[in-house]
Amino acid sequence: MVDVRYDLAFKLYPYAPVPAQSQPTQRHTVVIVGGGPIGMATALDLGRKGTPVLVLDDHEGVGQGSRAICFAKRTLEIADRLGAGQRMRDKGVVWNVGKVFHGEDRVFEFNLQPEDGHKNPAFINLQQPYFEKFLVEEIRAAQADGAPIEIRGRNAVTGMSAVDDHVVLDIDTPDGPYQIEADWLIACDGARSPIRDMMGLSFDGRVFEDNFLIADVKMTADFPTERWFWFEPPFKDAGQSALLHKQPDDIWRIDFQLGWDIDRAKELKPENVRARVDAMLGEDAEYELEWTSIYTFQCRRMDNFRHGRVMFAGDSAHQVSPFGARGANSGVQDAENLAWKLDMVVRGLAPETLLDSYSVERSYAADENILNSTRATDFLTPKSEISKIFRNAVLELASDHAFARPLVNSGRLSVPCVYDGQPLNGLDTLDGPSRTRVGASCVDAQLAQGYLLDRIAGVFTLLSIGADAPDIDEVDGVALQHVVLSDADDPHGMVRERYLGRAPRAVYLLRPDQHVVARWAVATGDDIRAALRGALGKKG
Amino acid sequence: MALNLAPNITDPDGFYDELLAVHQDLTKEQSDALNARLILILANHIGDRDTLRDALAAAKRA
Numbered sequence: 001m002v003d004v005r006y007d008l009a010f011k012l013y014p015y016a017p018v019p020a021q022s023q024p025t026q027r028h029t030v031v032i033v034g035g036g037p038i039g040m041a042t043a044l045d046l047g048r049k050g051t052p053v054l055v056l057d058d059h060e061g062v063g064q065g066s067r068a069i070c071f072a073k074r075t076l077e078i079a080d081r082l083g084a085g086q087r088m089r090d091k092g093v094v095w096n097v098g099k100v101f102h103g104e105d106r107v108f109e110f111n112l113q114p115e116d117g118h119k120n121p122a123f124i125n126l127q128q129p130y131f132e133k134f135l136v137e138e139i140r141a142a143q144a145d146g147a148p149i150e151i152r153g154r155n156a157v158t159g160m161s162a163v164d165d166h167v168v169l170d171i172d173t174p175d176g177p178y179q180i181e182a183d184w185l186i187a188c189d190g191a192r193s194p195i196r197d198m199m200g201l202s203f204d205g206r207v208f209e210d211n212f213l214i215a216d217v218k219m220t221a222d223f224p225t226e227r228w229f230w231f232e233p234p235f236k237d238a239g240q241s242a243l244l245h246k247q248p249d250d251i252w253r254i255d256f257q258l259g260w261d262i263d264r265a266k267e268l269k270p271e272n273v274r275a276r277v278d279a280m281l282g283e284d285a286e287y288e289l290e291w292t293s294i295y296t297f298q299c300r301r302m303d304n305f306r307h308g309r310v311m312f313a314g315d316s317a318h319q320v321s322p323f324g325a326r327g328a329n330s331g332v333q334d335a336e337n338l339a340w341k342l343d344m345v346v347r348g349l350a351p352e353t354l355l356d357s358y359s360v361e362r363s364y365a366a367d368e369n370i371l372n373s374t375r376a377t378d379f380l381t382p383k384s385e386i387s388k389i390f391r392n393a394v395l396e397l398a399s400d401h402a403f404a405r406p407l408v409n410s411g412r413l414s415v416p417c418v419y420d421g422q423p424l425n426g427l428d429t430l431d432g433p434s435r436t437r438v439g440a441s442c443v444d445a446q447l448a449q450g451y452l453l454d455r456i457a458g459v460f461t462l463l464s465i466g467a468d469a470p471d472i473d474e475v476d477g478v479a480l481q482h483v484v485l486s487d488a489d490d491p492h493g494m495v496r497e498r499y500l501g502r503a504p505r506a507v508y509l510l511r512p513d514q515h516v517v518a519r520w521a522v523a524t525g526d527d528i529r530a531a532l533r534g535a536l537g538k539k540g
Numbered sequence: 541m542a543l544n545l546a547p548n549i550t551d552p553d554g555f556y557d558e559l560l561a562v563h564q565d566l567t568k569e570q571s572d573a574l575n576a577r578l579i580l581i582l583a584n585h586i587g588d589r590d591t592l593r594d595a596l597a598a599a600k601r602a
Contacts, residue, residue, distance in 0.1 A: 386572075389572050389573060389576045390576045390579075390580070392573065392576075393573055393576035393577045393579075393580055394580060396573070396577065397577055397580060397581070401581075403581075403584040404580060404584075407580070
């Protein structure tokens with residue numbers, strides 16, 4: 001028996017029996033448990049690189065509910081590399097501007113993308129089921145191109161045991177149980193990760209005593225496509241804060257912060273949800289309730305995202321509050337960090353210890369996300385009388401004085417983590433801009449033709465800007481792609497501004513996930529070989 | 541910028557008068573809010589994080 005725990009928005013991978021269910025146990029190279037956005041992104045990335053991957057999901061498609069609606073620029077850049085970016089942008093609602101209100105007063109406005117020259121906007125809003133559907137559509141396209149990806153729906157993992165060099169999984173299906181083995185297992189099975197529980201691993205952190213009511217309403221309204229956030233909203237029974245956000249299909253996300261001691265069943269009754277929404281939108285507003293939910297949240301992470309042959313990615317490894325859209329967006333960055341490393345290890349091009357750097361880098365990122373989301377939560381939900389006095393003082397001052405506006409925290413929205421000081425990093429001998437320093441993910445720039453990030457194609461890349469780079473096309477069997485840019489490629493001066501700064505020329509070594517390994521004013525072949533070996537986790 | 545804990549206010553008695561006067565006739569709640577605004581305004585004027593950290597420590601009398 002495989003329990004059905006939720007209704008589907010899209011049935012994408014219906015159960016189909018496979019011969020392996022009645023044959024001796026088969027060994028797979030990589031098995032991913034959980035077909036959510038992180039599992040599918042990891043599968044697509046690995047499969048496109050040619051590493052065989054099997055995805056097991058206990059349902060036959062994507063669950064209902066808009067859930068993670070805000071997808072950040074870095075996520076869209078990754079989706080572009082994976083081939084699904086255009087579908088996301090076409091369907092999504094683009095936004096860059098947020099407004100913050102305190103009661104009736106507008107106190108603050110921010111633009112998350114104040115400069116030109118990026119292919120992707122700061123954010124799109126897109127219901128999570130669409131995000132997952134587009135990834136699966138791209139997996140189907142990749143399969144048609146020969147990518148070794150397989151998805152098995154209604155295959156629920158019920159047991160696992162880790163052996164020296166592999167993992168054995170017990171799987172239940174509508175036709176009964178069977179077993180498989182995996183050289184590598186990636187647990188993308190969510191915040192309540194059954195794999196984590198089966199391994200007896202802890203998941204500690206801080207619980208926030210608050211409840212948030214989500215109401216997705218369908219209506220035609222002419223609010224601008226901006227993120228509107230209220231502290232102490234002026235409409236009746238809206239709670240301590242409220243959020244209004246547009247999604248595709250004329251759906252609007254409304255969040256109300258209800259506090260801790262509430263009767264969830266009562267608050268979720270349609271008439272009670274409607275009373276709140278009516279107070280916000282006006283009595284005569286016409287809308288349909290599309291989806292409602294009440295959530296609480298926690299900030300916590302695993303100590304280590306790698307345990308031998310098992311890696312954890314996304315919510316199974318770390319959980320944050322939703323303020324800042326740092327859940328799914330950070331999970332997608334986990335996926336791209338892990339995919340190239342695992343691919344290199346599977347091919348024998350890098351030592352297994354490279355996978356430890358996945359845990360090191362992504363737990364560093366998780367700490368950054370948890371810090372940001374905890375601070376936002378402390379501002380949204382003051383924990384003491386004095387913290388509320390300061391919070392309201394900030395809001396009162398912010399409407400009159402510019403200095404107080406940066407203190408207003410309605411969520412610091414997801415930006416990619418810079419892996420400062422991390423073990424794979426090489427030298428930074430360029431007097432270059434901080435934003436493209438070693439450890440940073442590449443900043444996009446508009447070229448004479450197309451965009452820079454579209455030229456950096458998921459392999460190690462040597463980016464030469466006005467410089468001659470040594471003629472190396474592989475290091476220890478790992479391919480090195482060259483991207484050479486001159487002034488003619490950079491008519492808008494964006495590459496100069498974002499990658500050179502005061503430097504006259506530069507050579508950048510980039511990882512397959514577009515993070516900077518090292519950069520130099522002048523690089524020798526030995527410099528590049530040493531940096532690339534370092535980025536593969538090789539000593540010396 | 542080191543935190544200056546030596547006398548630095550001209551006409552200290554006059555300043556103290558003004559500090560009390562601004563709270564005149566306010567409720568406790570209003571005074572608390574005013575104090576919070578004042579701290580934030582002064583903190584921004586100082587700006588320097590090390591100085592602010594020293595000031596927090598001095599205020600806490602740790």
